[in-house]
Amino acid sequence: MCGIIGYIGQRKTAPILINGLAKLEYRGYDSAGICVLEDQELKTIKKKGMIAELAKDKNINNLSAVLGIAHTRWATHGEPNERNAHPHFDCDGNIAIVHNGIIENHQALKKLLEKHGHKIKSDTDSEIIAHLIEKFYKDDLEEAVIQALNLIEGAFGLAALHKNENRIVVARRGSPLIIGVGDGEMFVASDIPAILEYTKRVIYLNDDELAVIEKDKYQIKKLTGENVDKEIHEIKWTVDQIAKQGYKYFMLKEIFEQPEALLNTLRGRIKENQIKISVDLDITKIKRIIIVACGTSWHSALIGKYLLELITGIKTEVDYASEFRYRQPIVDSDDLMIVISQSGETADTLAALKEAKKKGAKTLGIVNAVGSTITREVDTGIYLHAGPEIGVASTKAFTSQVLALIIFALNTKQNQGEKIDKEIIRELANIPDKISQALKQDKKIIKLADKFKDAKNFLYLGRGFNFPVALEGALKLKEISYIHAEGYPAAEIKHGPIALIDKNMPVVFIATKSNLSQKIISNMQEVKSRNGIIIALVNKGDKDIKKIADHVIEVPETLDEFSPIINVIPLQLLAYHIADLKNLNVDKPRNLAKSVTVE
């Protein structure tokens, strides 16, 4: 976690760094800091809280330097305060570093450094790096960084300055870092939005690579010393695409963007009633699929299991990435691991992927962020093409992940020598339009949100393909409105959760048509007879459920296996409006960050 930006060029660096940090705030916003090199002096300003606090400091405008680094923090070691804010320094204040990641052996290194007289001022693991660089510094920052990193165990995206050197030294292992190539100026950042306004030419650093950046040149090396030649990628996203475009929050914009995002996921992938994707995989060699992911992406993984087993007949398992990586899983070369990740940088997902690769599994990524670490680690993959997702709560990534899983499942079926029904292809192509229809429920959902915004608890219930949708609806609500919410398979409530139901408990049923419709009606009766308040998601024209439910939200009908994509839309809107009506910062929920690059 945490966001890094650095600049070297001819322009005043402070406004560029502050602007870039604002674009990286989704990576954490516990504290922020900036350090520039001016008249051979390192000048630093740090603030607790969001980037706006740092930007407000009057001294920022007085900085005229053309070289600097900055950081926005998501605390892992040491509480979020000014002392623990980055940049961190060596004893003499000659070396400044910003760091994203976790130094696992920092306690041992701290003891060693303290023995040699270093005074560590913060509670962070990151400060250790500045002191290690100091220990090895002999008029060459690059060499000192290499020697310091040799001693470090753990993850880093790092940028370092020395007051006597007109360059930035950066390095990565496990935490993302890119270099932006400008005209007589260079940038370094954790992610593209931070620099997109200034350049679209980007180099992705790989693990264990280091770069020395000057205003009109750069050199990239492995940490072992060999030079590396890297391709410059041209970024296609526009600055406009990552702005809010009139919506109050990115989350709302991204909810309403879903018809277009899903059209982009489908684009070019349906031709002549067939699915066409270029996945480099011999499916006949695969005996089992294991899907790993975290959070919302894990919910789409669960839907993926139902889809893959139904459509392809291949045994499929789903694991939390964080559990998979440590439970000594049995994996071999007949297995395909699918990793699902919006950011492509989630540390646990990446570690699970590496574990499966080590054991010989084939790997496939379903990822949104182009060029992210996971996309570079997998054997093959499917991009979501959903566009940048900035709101911390994932919305369009979820629906496009489920769509990508459908596409993959149908493609696999074709590769197994079977034909796909034309009706299924037609229904697939109709999904973006059906999302647009579901979005028309927005006004009705605002009224419902107003009614239930003060509820203390919520239950979300669904069955089959819509059980993971219940989990996702509950996650959306709790993460942005801080209302306690739980998702369950509807039939499970009688094994415990039903004890919670009383006249104050709103229960959201995902009750669109399926072969389990009658059973879900029985589950509703169980709630009704205990005075629970039923909010039911139904298909247009459903009369039976309207008789039982207190409130209904109508969505267009589709195939049961495609229905999660449509059904989640009202749940995203309900969570959004409840949080907004409670005046909460929807895009930046407390304690959360968009990209979880630490375990």
Ligand code: F6R
């Ligand atoms: C919830 C949310 C998170 C992410 C999770 C995985 O709204 O966004 O639960 O889904 O952190 O992130 P990715 O998909 O980037 O691996």
